[in-house]
Amino acid sequence: KNQVEQSPQSLIILEGKNCTLQCNYTVSPFSNLRWYKQDTGRGPVSLTIMTFSENTKSNGRYTATLDADTKQSSLHITASQLSDSASYICVVSDRGSTLGRLYFGRGTQLTVWP
Amino acid sequence: EADIYQTPRYLVIGTGKKITLECSQTMGHDKMYWYQQDPGMELHLIHYSYGVNSTEKGDLSSESTVSRIRTEHFPLTLESARPSHTSQYLCASSNSLGEQFFGPGTRLTVL
Numbered sequence: 001k002n003q004v005e006q007s008p009q010s011l012i013i014l015e016g017k018n019c020t021l022q023c024n025y026t027v028s029p030f031s032n033l034r035w036y037k038q039d040t041g042r043g044p045v046s047l048t049i050m051t052f053s054e055n056t057k058s059n060g061r062y063t064a065t066l067d068a069d070t071k072q073s074s075l076h077i078t079a080s081q082l083s084d085s086a087s088y089i090c091v092v093s094d095r096g097s098t099l100g101r102l103y104f105g106r107g108t109q110l111t112v113w114p
Numbered sequence: 115e116a117d118i119y120q121t122p123r124y125l126v127i128g129t130g131k132k133i134t135l136e137c138s139q140t141m142g143h144d145k146m147y148w149y150q151q152d153p154g155m156e157l158h159l160i161h162y163s164y165g166v167n168s169t170e171k172g173d174l175s176s177e178s179t180v181s182r183i184r185t186e187h188f189p190l191t192l193e194s195a196r197p198s199h200t201s202q203y204l205c206a207s208s209n210s211l212g213e214q215f216f217g218p219g220t221r222l223t224v225l
Contacts, residue, residue, distance in 0.1 A: 004156075009154075031212075032212075034213075036216075041218075041219065041221065042218050042219065043118075043120075043204050043205075043206070043216030043217050043218050043219050044157075044204075044216045045216070046213065046214075046215075049213065089156075089157075093212060102159070102214065104156040104157045104158075105156060106154065106155055106156045107154075107156070109154070
């Protein structure tokens, strides 16, 4: 069964600190993996997208890694800011259908305190 | 920010009412989607469309219906709302690379 599991479920850190969010998936055949940021009451916004051959991709203070062999990804946030408080969702796409089916994790709820 | 819009943003209605959630995008995308999301839970696909006059049901069974008469417009309708329909509804469209862009969502509460 295709699944995406994220950990931790929630995380509280102090402003300026770094943190790492984890994503494990069983989706096959794998096409790509995306990290989205979803602010409360808003739609998800894409942070990074990684294909099978990519190991690391950065977007400002966000760095995503992908290990396609172990089917794991991480999102590292550097020097956190209050505006980083949001839910971070890992989304994996398969290439087994024309639709490019997306499998969503439940997200990690990050809270950054001053 | 993506050019995809949803109205209303918030809606509180009584049981039995008919409602239509609007979604429009100005990016010319053929593929559009409706997702349902409960607090702390993952998004579930309820409807999708490959283009005009094309609509399909998603993974999660839903009593809602959709239509796609114009490329830019993908409204979702509930003929008779019930408390179990209370949720957040997210509309999305995707480009030729399969990257999805989401609207801000409609938070629906049925009393």
